[in-house]
Amino acid sequence: MAASPTRWPGYLIADLVLVAIFAALGRNAHEQSPWGALETAWPFLVGVLVGWVVVRARRRPAALFPTGVVIWLSTEIVGMLLRMLTGQGTALAFVLVSLAVLGLFLLGYRLISRLISWARLNR
Secondary structure, three states, rough: OOOHHHHHHHHHHHHHHHHHHHHHHHHHHHHOOOOHHHHHHHHHHHHHHHHHHHHHOOOOOOOOOOOOHHHHHHHHHHHHHHHHOOOOOOOHHHHHHHHHHHHHHHHHHHHHHHHHHHHHHHH
């Protein structure tokens, strides 16, 4: 069951919040202040927005594919390109960790939402 089209703002907010959490957790893991997470997060936040526009996520915000996958990959690719263009780090280890964590976050909650909807329908 897909989310109601009127519920898309909640999915957009969730994507943005999860990316901000990713940045804060990463900064904390490297013993940097999580309060400076916006510096780390902004390229990925732009990537989320690009993904939303590209896939027209508003139509099916809860869909794992193509919506979730496009947003996830856009977040990663655009985020890394912007980090590279602005002189921020793009070490292979960071690319791999961010790809995994962002995938878990951006696809994970959509999968959980889908499973909950499925369980409710099959009671």
